[in-house]
Amino acid sequence: MKANKILFISQEITPFVPESPISAIGRTLPQATQDLGKEIRIFTPKWGNINERRNQLHEVIRLSGMNLIIDDTDHPLIIKVASLQAARMQVYFIDNDDYFHNRLMTADEQGNDYCDNDERAIFFARGVLETVKKLRWCPEVIHCHGWISALVPLYVKTTHKEEPSFRDSKVVISLYDENFKTDFPDNFPAKLFNQETPEGVIDGIGTPVSYIEYAKLAIRHCDGIIVNGDNIPQELIDYAQSLGKPIQPRCSAEEYVAACNDFYDKVME
DSSP: OOOOEEEEEESOOTTTSOOOHHHHHHHHHHHHHHHTTOEEEEEEEOOTTSOTTTTTOEEOTTTOOOEEEETTEEEEOEEEEEEEGGGTEEEEEEEOHHHHTTOOSSBOTTSOBOTTHHHHHHHHHHHHHHHHHHHTOOOSEEEEESGGGTTHHHHHHTTTTTSTTTTTOEEEEEEOSOOOSSOBOTTHHHHSOSSOOOTTTTTTOOSSBOHHHHHHHHHHHOSEEEEOOSOOOHHHHHHHHHTTOOEEOOOOHHHHHHHHHHHHHHHHO
């Protein structure tokens, strides 16, 4: 079965943020996939270092206005959009004053991880999924890039598994060398769900939650893994193999677009 509707959820996208392995792929892969005749949507965080005026971001009022509750606190969801004219692509941005304004990206000026990165990841993942529901669009494959997007597989396979937009979606995650250095707090698992936690979902998560534990949560709930780094912890690869998850090994830049799109079709089988 061919995958024709692809949702890209990327931690970084150039030219909105400085170029990195994630932001470069976040920019080129969606365009190349669209050029293959596929329908795409793209989401990324509205990091504080993104210049809204220069990049011509504007709020989408019809998509904004929802409150997401995290740890018993309401956080307004703001949706913005910008166009990449040369590529004929729109990019949706997930924004919130508490989590993204007056900050850089995942770490501060001194390189220290923000202490609420766990809640930022929860807000981003849930914000993307709620917005896609409002768009009334049904992605066949969801491709997540970067750890900020790694909770999407968990929510698609639990709280959103009966939603028409995601009922038949397959979720692919790309593993990069970049990760967070500061463990998430002990109460992170309790923050994941507003209602009762689905049975067995967070079993075995050690606390505080390290990057390895967090990535395993994503691997457990995804439908396939694409290796996008040279230094991915072997423990994660072994874990994915133990669960029988399809894995696309690291490949050259020239092969990458074709390999990803072939992999999308594979997880659809």
